[in-house]
Amino acid sequence: MTTLIIGNSRTSEMVGDLAALTPAQLRAGGCVAQRMLWFARDGDVLVLPFAPPPEYRDYVTGLTGTDPDTLAVVVPPPGRLGTEILAPDRLTDPGFLRRLRHALGDQPPHEILAVYKDVTVTGLARALAAETALPGYPFSAQAGDALVNSKAGFRALAAGAGVPIAPGTVVTRPEQALTAVTDLFDRGHSVMVKLEFNGGGYGNEILSRTGGVAPAGAPRVEVLPDRAAVLSYLERRWEWLTAGGAHRLVVERFFPDSTTLYAEYLVADEGARLIGVGELLMEPVAIGAVLPAQTIGPQTRAELLDGAQRLVESLRVLGYRGVVSADAIHTPDGPVLFTETNCRLTGSTHVHLVLDGRVVDADHRDERVFLERSGWAVPSFPAAVERLAAAGLGYDPTSRTGVVVTSNEVDADGTVTCCAIAGDLAAAEEMHRRLGGLGPENLR
Structure with missing residues (x-):
């Protein structure tokens, strides 16, 4: 039974305006999409923005026990944004659909696993006569995933379910935002403003009346000492904060x-x-x-x-x-x-379902700590793996401990993401500390 795996790791409802992404951000999105290889099993079909490097494919499948020769990778033609991410125009290309049907043996897949089930993915499922293969198809086909990924919609959902959330509100106009921000300021609090659609903290900004507030969950802090400064900030940033007025804005207390x-x-x-x-x-x-x-x-x-x-x-x-x-x-x-x-x-x-499920088996998973961090600078993926092995840090399937390179961003920013698997947090932190000593100069 074939699973169709779709690496649409960047969509407008995940990261905001796709056209605003820099070339480096687009490339990073494509590199992260390769991580879908962790979910593949024998005979599966993957749709990726570009073909995965063979050394990364073989490394991942070697750890999961998947035969790489049984996998089919289908890459759509370039789209309006190029070849780095699976933008909607790439997934609706007629030539791509023909090649995808051929890779599937002209049969609907048994299951569809996508990073994000937007209406482009539901349209693809419909084109393949595979609506029942996509979990939650009726909901997702009505743009339901946008509803439940909205940070503004979240506050309504949580409030209705009686779930505690930070004091704040959802606004649609600058004057509402001004009132909400100054009200929290007047109570002695700093504020976090959140774009309705974005991720990883990059759609957030922290506002404070005074300096000395360290950013957390947002890239920066804006100091706004009085009402006039708040008004000026909103005038400058309103287009960005609301995607040109198309989206709502969350204003809440920062802790x-x-x-x-x-x-x-x-x-x-x-x-x-x-x-x-x-x-x-x-x-x-x-x-x-x-x-x-x-x-x-x-x-x-x-x-x-x-x-x-x-x-x-x-x-x-x-x-x-x-x-x-x-x-x-x-x-x-x-x-x-x-x-x-x-x-x-x-x-x-991928850590929960694959590393802590397939790579580390059920007899050991409750005895392991998984510590994953991005940003290990390396000149190439093969060099990183070789250096891990030489340092005795590579994952050992017998002890079920060691470092796994989970994501390959070398082509985007010269780094990889690593997950240290150990018996306790101190041992996992020590593995990452040792990684820090394996600098680029030692990996050439």
Whole structure:
């Protein structure tokens, strides 16, 4: 039974205006799409923005036990944005559809797994007569995934489900934003403003009346000492904050020194299954994760899972099917406050379902900590793997410990993403510390 795997790792509902992405950002999106190889099994068909480097394909399939020679990779022709991401025009190209049908043996796939199930993906499922292969097709075909990935829609969903969220509101006009921001300022709080659609913290900005506030969950802090400064900021940034007035804006209280947590689920018709609880690493935006979460106690975990389960059940009743990450912050004074839901494959789904499921087997998974971080600078993917082996850091299938290179961004920014798998957090951190000593000069 064939699974059709679609690496649409950047869509407008994930990262905002695609046309505004830089060439480097587009290339990085294409490199991240190659991570879909982790989900492949023998005989599957992958749709990727460009062909994966053979050495990366062989490395991944070697760890998952997949025969790379049984996989088919179909790359659509270039589109308006080039060859780096699977923009909608590439997935609707008639020539691509003919080649995809041929790769599938002129039969509908048994299952479709996409990073994000937008209307382009549902249209592709319809063109292949494979509507039943796409989980939640009726909901997604009505643009439902945009509804449940909206940060503005999230606040309504959470409030309706009785799930705690940060004080704030959703606005549609600059004067509403001015009132919301100054009201929080007057109460002595800093503010986070969030684009309705974006990810990784890059669609967020922190506003403060005074300096000295460190950014977390957003790239920068804007100091606005008075009402006039807030008004000036909104006039300058309104186009960006609302995608030219097309989207709503979230204004909420910012909680410094919070821990960012998530609970990830797989939602099916019969119910939702918890697949992992983790902690995001912010510097100041997301650069990795550790799972299971290591810094929270039983009470905090219980609060996280209580709210997450209520959110996920609300999404299930609406008709959403697939992966959901319910994100939250553990604030310094104790409460867990939910911040958004990501209804798509996340940056940690491959860790939960593949590394902690296929690479590390069930007999060991409860005894392992997974610490994934991006940004290890290397001149090439093969050199990175070779150096890991020479340093004794490569993943050992016998001990079920070591470093796995999970994502290859060498062509985008000269780095790779690595996941350290160890018996405890200290050992995983030590592996990453040792990685830091394997600089580019030692990898040539």
